[in-house]
Amino acid sequence: MTTASRVSKTFTPVYHAKKRKSKLIAKRGVAFSPRRHNRKPTPRTPWTGPAARLRKHPVQQGFQRTPLSRKFDPESSKMVLHQFDYIFAIGTIFAFLDAWNIGANDVANSWTTSVSSRSISYIQAMVLGSILEFAGAVGVGARVADTIRTKVVDVDQFEENPALLMVGMMCAILGSSLWLTFCTKVGLTVSTTHSIMGGVIGMGVALVGVNGITWADFSKGDISSGVVSVFLAWIIAPGLSAAFAIIIFLVTKYAVLLRSKPVLRGLMLVPVYFGITAALLVMLIVWKGGSINVNWMTNAQIAGIVVGAGAAWAILVAIFLVPWLYRIVVKDDWQLRWYHIALGPLLLRRPEPPIQPEGAKGGIRDFYEGHLTKEQMEELLTAERVRDEENTANEAKTASDAVSDNVRSDNDQPEGANAPADNFPQEKKIVGPKPEGPWYNSAVLFWYFKWLFLRGVDQDIVNLQHKRTFLSGDLAAIHSHVPHYDNKAEYLYTFVQIMTACTASFTHGANDVANAIAPYATIYQIWQSGALKGSKSEVPIWILCFGGAGIALGIWTYGYNIMKVLGNRLTLHSPSRGFAMELGAACTIILATRLKLPVSTTQCIAGATVGVGLCSGTWRSINWRVVTWIYMGWIVTLPVAALISGCICGIIINAPRWGYKGY
Incomplete structure (x- = not known):
């Protein structure tokens, strides 16, 4: 027939x-x-x-x-393809693990600077991060994703065997998720984009050979194709981010922070900062917003939307936020709360505030609390040296003398030091100690419930960052090389820093969720239809929700483990510095998205942090151990993920089966 x-x-x-x-x-x-x-x-x-x-x-x-x-x-x-249900099941499990690791490892980059500079508490950052990452992934996440997103393997090679690509994508997700899990556990910040690229390279070598990999392709002028894009990203992303962040911080430093009246100058520039930041972030959402399509709009229309959004936001800030900030930083109105911003100009008619009682909430926190300047550090070291010499000369010590040797009195600290560099104020714990009683006691069960769902956000990041490890070195000495600016002037940058972090988190969820769900969507498509539909894979809304939930759960439960390695462990953070870092990284992502340059958010924020640290102090104000640790993670990610994926894929396709003699 x-x-x-x-x-x-x-x-x-x-x-x-x-x-x-x-x-x-x-x-x-x-x-x-x-x-x-x-x-x-x-x-x-x-x-x-x-x-x-x-x-x-x-x-x-x-x-x-x-x-x-x-x-x-x-x-x-x-x-x-019901005979491959197990491949779909394994892909589902490890795709969720990959998304969880993106949240725990990659999303921390959006919020590390805000938490480290104390512009926002850790639990507030995690609540905002979880919501915005999920909203970005589901709301504007790409409905159609590249089958092989990193463009290192041609999908046409699998046209006659689409199920073989299904196996390969399962191995790629396995390699990426296992490596990311290890990195997240040991506190190694890596690029999730390069991790999934390594997984795809490994399975590609196992299935189609070395010649089937696109190592470099400059024929179309798109340097984002091919493995060479990874090496370019090591230079492009940190370099551009550092350059943008340095420019932003130097303008802030010499226009506001070093002036005779920095608070008033900062108040005048607050609407300008917010307007420019809003315009840039609208560009970021438009160009890197997943399913947002602006191809039907002309360049003039896009420019009009960007400028209009920035101008409108600047006007709103000038009407509502500036009067509120004026009452806070100039009038010391400690009774104001955030919801009073809606009163706008009416706040200027408030009477003079009373004297703030001891222990009352409100006012401006000290962003440099626990950090010593260079002069204070030298005075402290001199006092310790003199005390040690006196103790050595006295052979007979009383019990009180012994106690005074181990505990520093307040009189020994130099004037202006708020706390020793290794003794920061402790934040109140949510979970608290475990109550006594059997496990079935209601109080004990409630404690277990809190520990399970709130332990990940019940962390004191600033204190964790200052714990001495082999990476931290002498943080007190490193931070002493960074100058301290007016605390009230620093406060002006907290809101614009939080706004930048929120937008970066939203766009990260919209764009980088494809690192986890694009390979999984390919597995689902082949499993469902038995066919390979070109170089694009349709992404159902439930897969976007699946990936967004994994990212949100990752940042909520384990984001602190990466965040404690960055931030103040790299250089001293404050609101003005953190704002420059985040906006510099956002500018780099905007430019790279438009020019199709291969960059990673991890590398952008790291480069911006080093750049601001250098221009705010000296080369001694950077912890180069952490910089080396970060770069090591970037370098080993691609080969290790490729090795794991390639080995698993090679074992699967070459394994002996019943009725087949492979020798």
Whole structure:
């Protein structure tokens, strides 16, 4: 029986007279041509990779292309590759683990500076981060993603064996998620984009060979294609971010912070800062917002929207926020709360505030609390040296003398030091100590419930960052090289810093969620239809929710482990410095998105932090141990993820099976 006679039993052809060339159209909407199906198939170039031997495998029926009637008729046959349900199940588990690691490892970059500078508490940052990451992923996440997002393997090579790509993507997700889990545990901040790229490279080498990998492709002027983009990102992302952040901070430093009246100058520039920041962040959302399509708009229209949004936001800030800030920083109105911002100009008619009682909430916190200047550090070291000499001279010590040797009195500290560098004020714990009693006691059960859901956000990041480890070194000495600016002037930058972090978190969820769900969407598409639909994979809304939930859960439960490695451990943070770091990283992402430059948010924020640290102090104000640790993570990510993925994929496709002798 010929192919045409077999298929004719399934399809009833109907002649279509309106077409120039006569065609036969199936009742189910599938085009059919007897001439096309009766002719001999065009010979294809044989594969040269290790997967070529799968064609000879007697039990490899699942890897062959599905019959025509099933392949192109998804309405009549759903989930056609049920023999590979286990691949879909494994892919589901590890895709969620990959998304969880993106939240725990990558999302920390958006909020580290805000938390480290004390512009926002850690639990507030985690609440905002979880909501905005999920909203960005589901609201404007890409509905259509690249099948192989990093463009290092050509999907046409899997046209005859789409299920083989399904196996490869499962191995890529395995390699990426396992490596990210290890990095997140040891506190190694890495690029999740490069991690999934390494997984794809590993499975590509195992399936189609080394020659099937796109190592470099400059033919179309798109340097984001190919493995070479990773090496370019090591230079482009940190360098551009550092340059933008340095420019922003130097303008802030010499226009506001070093002036005779920095608070008043800062108040005058607050609307300008907010307007420029809003315009840049609108550009970031438009150009890097996943499913947001602006191709129908002209450049003039886009520019008008960006400028209009920035101007409108600046006007709103001038009307409502500036009067509120004036009452806080100039009048010391400690009774004001954030919801009083809505009163706007009416706040200027408030009476003078009373003297703030001891222990009352409100007012401006000291952003440099616990950090010593260079002069204070020298005085403290001198006092310790003199005390040690006196103790050595006295052979007989009383008990009180021994206690005074180990405990520093307040009189020994230099004037202006708020606390020793290793003794920061402790934040109040939410979970608290475990109550006494059996495990089934209601109080104990409630404590377990709080520990399970709130332990991840019940962390004191600033204190964790100052714990001495092999990476931290002498942080007190490093921070002493950074000058301290007016505390009230620093307060002016807290809101614009939080706004920048919120927008960066939203756009990160919209764009980088594809690192986890794009390979998973490919697995789902092939498992559902048995076919490979080109270089793009449709992403259902439930997969976006799936990935967004994983990212939100990751930042909520384990984001602190990466955040404690960055921030103040890299250089001293304050609101003005953190604002410059975040806006510099955002500018780099905007430019890179427009020019199609391969950058990572991890590398952008790291470069911006080093740049601001250098121009706010000296080269001694940077912890170069942490910089080396970060760069090491970038360098080893791609080869390690590729090795894990390639080994797993090679073992699977070359494993012995019943009825097959592989020797």
